[in-house]
Amino acid sequence: MLLSIFDLFKVGIGPSSSHTVGPMVAANRFLIELEERGLLHKVNSVKVGLFGSLAMTGKGHATDVAVMIGLMGEQPDRVDVDKVPEYINGIKGTGHLTLAGKNVIEFHTDTDVLFHIGQSLPKHPNGMHFKASDAAGIILHDNIYYSVGGGFVLSDAEAGQDKTEQEPEPKLPFHFDNGAELIEICENEGKSIAEIVLANELIWQEKEELEDKLWKIWQVMDGSIKRGCIERGELPGGLHIKRRAHELFEELKSSPEASFKDQLTVLDWVNLFAIAVNEENAAGGRVVTAPTNGAAGVIPAVLAYYDRFVPGSSKQGVFDFLATAAAIGMLYKKNASISAAEVGCQGEIGVACSMAAGALCAVMGGTNQQIENAAEIGMEHNLGLTCDPIGGLVQVPCIERNTMGAVKAINAARLALRGDGAHHVSLDSVIETMRQTGLDMQDKYKETSQGGLAVNVVAC
Numbered sequence: 001m002l003l004s005i006f007d008l009f010k011v012g013i014g015p016s017s018s019h020t021v022g023p024m025v026a027a028n029r030f031l032i033e034l035e036e037r038g039l040l041h042k043v044n045s046v047k048v049g050l051f052g053s054l055a056m057t058g059k060g061h062a063t064d065v066a067v068m069i070g071l072m073g074e075q076p077d078r079v080d081v082d083k084v085p086e087y088i089n090g091i092k093g094t095g096h097l098t099l100a101g102k103n104v105i106e107f108h109t110d111t112d113v114l115f116h117i118g119q120s121l122p123k124h125p126n127g128m129h130f131k132a133s134d135a136a137g138i139i140l141h142d143n144i145y146y147s148v149g150g151g152f153v154l155s156d157a158e159a160g161q162d163k164t165e166q167e168p169e170p171k172l173p174f175h176f177d178n179g180a181e182l183i184e185i186c187e188n189e190g191k192s193i194a195e196i197v198l199a200n201e202l203i204w205q206e207k208e209e210l211e212d213k214l215w216k217i218w219q220v221m222d223g224s225i226k227r228g229c230i231e232r233g234e235l236p237g238g239l240h241i242k243r244r245a246h247e248l249f250e251e252l253k254s255s256p257e258a259s260f261k262d263q264l265t266v267l268d269w270v271n272l273f274a275i276a277v278n279e280e281n282a283a284g285g286r287v288v289t290a291p292t293n294g295a296a297g298v299i300p301a302v303l304a305y306y307d308r309f310v311p312g313s314s315k316q317g318v319f320d321f322l323a324t325a326a327a328i329g330m331l332y333k334k335n336a337s338i339s340a341a342e343v344g345c346q347g348e349i350g351v352a353c354s355m356a357a358g359a360l361c362a363v364m365g366g367t368n369q370q371i372e373n374a375a376e377i378g379m380e381h382n383l384g385l386t387c388d389p390i391g392g393l394v395q396v397p398c399i400e401r402n403t404m405g406a407v408k409a410i411n412a413a414r415l416a417l418r419g420d421g422a423h424h425v426s427l428d429s430v431i432e433t434m435r436q437t438g439l440d441m442q443d444k445y446k447e448t449s450q451g452g453l454a455v456n457v458v459a460c
Contacts, residue, residue, distance in 0.1 A: 002390030012076035013279035019061030022147025027070025051124035053341035060392025149339030194320035221300035228276025245276035273301035293354035297402035325359035336435035340387035343438025357412035369421025377412035386445035388452025
């Protein structure tokens, strides 16, 4: 599996990479398939069936909204998030949707987006079935897609392929499939993990373009923090959860001297950064999958900590942070999962914590062995973390859970930096353990809202 930094870090909208970004991407792919077959102008109706976790928590995750704006031709990284309510009200009010911005079709939200509760498609818990028909009701084209976490989408055919059936991939200067191979390459080449990953990225773009794209990712992350600190009111969805970031920001800003009395005030700022991002995510705002939307606050919070509180932080440090984090995320994507519907929240917050821990260790001068140690610590102490969102919303416990992941990542990095890099448990071992734990975990703890806090706390 050939992965880029920008597969792990995608600009999108909230509240979920698997339940919002993925379905939008799937809808876009379906439009492309219709266009390629010369069928778009013949379509009279489209029906979308949602299965597994998409059906169980799709309402709370705005999956139906994502499908509709995706069918309009809007894309996760470009859609104007402030216009989404207007688009949806227009569809509901008129009973029509402009397919790909070209063909006006009848579309009724209650009959054309179907939540198949309790039913799953065979290849992944997040399944979707798109069907386009003509005026006579004859199906012109249909396809199944799977949203496999972090905004990644596979068609039914792709999900069924083994490695021997896949098209040959371009050759990377430094190919690695696991942590041991990555560390060995670094040692043989005398390079850091960041240098290896950045060198690989140059097969897709020139250095200047690469750095521009990396800086944009950080700017979107930082923008999510800043917007989250400004916005007030309640989050959508019916839980009546009040935004906290604005008040916390005003309190911290008004008492800059507090850090002299309490050395841990810096953690209040880290908490703020994570809360701000995930409140934006919960409100359907612009965020970066890192590696998912549910965990979108961890890496920005730790990177903001580096940017604002670590002496000597620099633009190159931001690039190295993102590259190192991506390398670690690639290992989880290749060898386990970053989908809560597949392995629970250990695959989201746990992976984000591991990525952030290794990345922070790197930019604070850690060796490759210390970086691996930090990443291993970050996951080892998130093993078994369940995904049990109340009301199917990415709010409780998700927002606070991002603060825990960020603070834990900072501590993991500091623990690793205090050591010599030697550690008993390898990163590969903890990744495999996470995968096995996810397989053993009951489905009710995998983003279905049928277990844990979701059933022990009244949703409304």
